[in-house]
Amino acid sequence: MPINYYIFLSLALFCIGIVGVLTRRNAIIIFMCIELMLNAVNLLLVAFSKMHHNAALLAGDATTIAGTDGQLFVFFIMVVAAAEVSVGLAIIVMMYRNIHSVDVNFLNRLKH
């Protein structure tokens, strides 16, 4: 499959994530949309990694390792995303204990 398909798919996922973050009011859903953005990036990185690898193979280098760094990056994103999930959910739970809601419309006390 041409690389363009992968780019369009992950950009579509990424935009769904952005729109979700900007429009939804529930903290958990916003959080899921952020995860969607991160996973769109993972997909794109893997696709690019394969693309660069194939390009190097076609160029005649049979033992190339070109493109492996893209896949390595994906693992780092997964680890960081997991760390972020643990902190983020803890913050949301802390919020819920205090105001019994996860609606971000409550986030307006600081304005004054």
Add this chain to the structure above:
Amino acid sequence: MNALILSAILGVILMFSGILFKQKAAIRNIAITGMVLLLAVNVMEMCGIVFFNVNTHGMIVFDRFALLFTTIAFASTLLYLLLSARDMEKVGVNYAEYFTLIFFILCGITLTASFKSLLILFLGIEIISIPLYILTGSDKRNLKSNEASLKYFLLGAFSTGLMLMGIALIYGAMGTFDTTSINIFTEGKPSLLLVTGMLLLLFSMSFKVSAAPFHFWTPDVYDGAPTVFTSFMATIVKAAVFIGFIRLFDEAFGLLRPEWKLFVALIVVATLFIGNITAVFQQSVKRMLAYSSIAQAGFMMMAVYAMNTDAKEGLLLYAVAYSFATIGIFAVLIKMKDYTFDGFNGFAKHQPLLAATTTIFLLSLAGIPLTAGFLSKFYMLKAAMVAGNNLWLVIFAVLMAAVSVYYYFRVIQAMYFKEGDAQPIEVSRSFKLTLVVLAVLIIVFGIYPDLILSHLYF
């Protein structure tokens, strides 16, 4: 490399010290000793004594610029701990964990200052951000703190998403994460993927340093977070992200400058304008300092815009001037009962020494000559002039600096010329001594900036 490994180890040690020691003084002493050790080890590395030699395959490079900045950051953190470590007790019960998180943040700061690969930049920024989300929300019963941390977390994670997308697009265009190779392979007309990726990185980094129009989270988060931690994240962390910012745009996108020049210039103008004008209307000193940190970020952005030797030197000097002054002001502010401007009324009568040092910090932030703040602003403007054709930007920045004098002097006016009974809660001798040292350092660096900058070359 010394500092990177030692800061992580110290973080773990402090985590366990919370279990082993019940006295808060013991934990505090361990943290301060650790900080001194970290600073010493980093200075040793500047002198060529390296304890750890880890082969990172060129992903991390400790050059003079990185080492000098980490030294500055560690020195500021040491002063910060000496001034404010005692005040962290009031935030919550997890005293040792706050120090742990601060050491982990320092680990991230070291990575951000020394990256050669976009992977390390991403990891550095995240290692800085994630502990900060926790520190922001550390006052668990306080709704404002909760809100601030949730807001910071959601927006921070969002901007991380943008940054990752930028990195992925750049990888697609270039096939590498190495900053130098990205710059070398950029020849002729850059591809759409590369330019889009670069812009996404520009936006997300502006977000992290709270440059307008991506600044909207800053006042709320800085206001809501416990004041002790606001002090840390408004100064050392912000300076570190700026160092990462300028390294990224210098090393990876230097040849793309025609593409991003206009965007950065617009960000500089917007940040200076919004930061300074909004700060004028604030009633709370804490919130005023939040807006002032946005305004100062505008000046630091000029270094990214100019991108020459003066800019790099200026940014280091700015990191010192801004961090020292702001840490000092926050340390005094924590001791106040009332955070409004009126809360400072008559402060000079009761605490002449504290008022005098605060005045020096405020003068430095406003950029009055003989202070480090003046010279650092001067370096920024000079860098922008050298970069060519930017007279309008320089004039605008000077005008905005003039506006900033208004709100900084409001505090001085309240302290010296208004009647009132502003009484800080008890202040120890060592606290006063550290404040005086801080004020003296600001003046000394304002007269002899080469004391710092000469280390960049030898």
